[in-house]
Amino acid sequence: MGIIKAVKLCHEYIHRDEEGNVDNIETALDNVDLDISQGDFIAILGHNGSGKSTLAKHMNVILSPSEGTMYVDGKDTSDEDELWNIRQTAGMVFQNPDNQIIAGIVEEDVGFGPENIGVPTKEIWARVENALSKVHMEKYRHHSPNKLSGGQKQRVAIAGVIAMKPKVIVLDEPTAMLDPIGRREVIETIEELNKKEHVTVILITHYMEEIVNADKVFVMDHGKIVMQGTPREIFSKVDELKSYHLDVPQITLLAHKLREKGLNIPEGVLTKEELLERLCQLS
Template sequence: MRSGGLKVLWRRIMQKKKEAVLIETKDLAHEYGRRDENGDVTGIVRAIDGISLTVRAGDFVTVLGANGSGKSTFARHLNALLHPTEGVVYVDGIDTSEEEMTLAVRQTAGMVFQNPDNQIISNVVEEDVAFGPENMGVPSLEIKKRVAESLAQVGMQKYRHHSPNHLSGGQKQRIAIAGIMAMHPKCIVLDEATAMLDPAGRRQVLETLHRLNREEGITILLITHYMEEAAEADAVYVLKQGKIALAGRPETVFGESDKIKDCGLALPDVSRIVQKLNNAGLPIDKRILTPEKLTEALGRLAAE
């Protein structure tokens, strides 16, 4: 344990020297054995196939992909829930395949899953938030402090003594985020955490994430198939069949409408309108992503 601690320290110093890279994957590949009903391996599926990317500390990164694009498999690597078949994953300088460092990885990059019900462990909101720090062996007083802080960060302090059963999907996901925040992570990975929510719930979760990113400097890695959720990201990666098909700033990625469609995704309606206007010869900046910006741009066009 002690030597593990020293190792982290050393790596962190080395890392700081280079640049503030929080997550780095190099030629990451993962293969599953496809099994038939008897459990015999009948084939091999390469769920992700050579993903190399870096996430800088403090960034808000969105990873997009249709079902079966490998985005969930990718997420699980960042939390050491899966280990690479090929390639490496570094989380805050730690190689995730080092078994004695697993807990350190999970503490640094916390993970929120898709189904809100299946990740809340306790019958009382505050006890659920305390679950992570309790596992880490944080002293009781400090846990109490962290629980109060993280519930405030997600705006759920009112529900501290409630049962999670009567909360909405969006509220449950915010509790799950608070549970991660109480572990004092550097990064939160969200594996399709908005997929089962209604629009109001999705908005709540996204607002919470952007606030944590802005105010607490938490690095966010949001994995989703809703393109709108990528609009305000610092960087966007689009996965297709386990490979990165597109990468860049949202404005650039959203401009590639044919490729987006090819990846099984759909452009947000604003981008689709902009694209149609462009095709008809209207000089509108194709990087426009919000209705407000579009009406402004058209207003300027009218004034010319």
């Protein structure tokens, strides 16, 4: 069993009217099976309302399953005694950088998590220092988060999670509100963490360019996992992705179009360099 495993996981949002009667049940997750091994870089794709954020919230026990089971590091998330352990094991970064920074100073915010789990003062300082250096934000440790750019705020949020020494970091559309520069900063930080620290990364996004380096990609639609595989395998199926309202990276799309026109180029080209090489081989 991997670090995160879902078995027939279901989640329903129940809407009630004023008298408390159920008037609408929305199935956000529908029999999801998932197994993620330690140290992997996982990407979860899906358009709005596909259930990807709901899935993420299950990994951190912000939600608990309506049916089925979710295991994080071998612990059942419906076991209330393990709640705080699981939240420590699987840290979570959210979409809006402003709404997840609690303290008015960068270093104090990074220290918030360790404070909550009762880490001794001296150790908190060591962890904060370490976490800030991992996201390259040491320079800003005494700054107010309000004065940072979106990408920097998101890196602070990541540092806040790292300081709790998690085995998994779940990022729920961390770049959705950022400009291209901020987006690159955040993605580079995540990739570095995954490679150097061997933290399992679960990146939820709808930007295709961000996931070309992932080990495995899951595509979700209507609460189900509909595709899974390496980025190359996923991006080879341009038409299938389109049916789930997802786009492939521009380079992949270009290669796909060229192939349709009869050029001898394989499906699932991921980078500019790769396409260039293929094109040179043609002549």
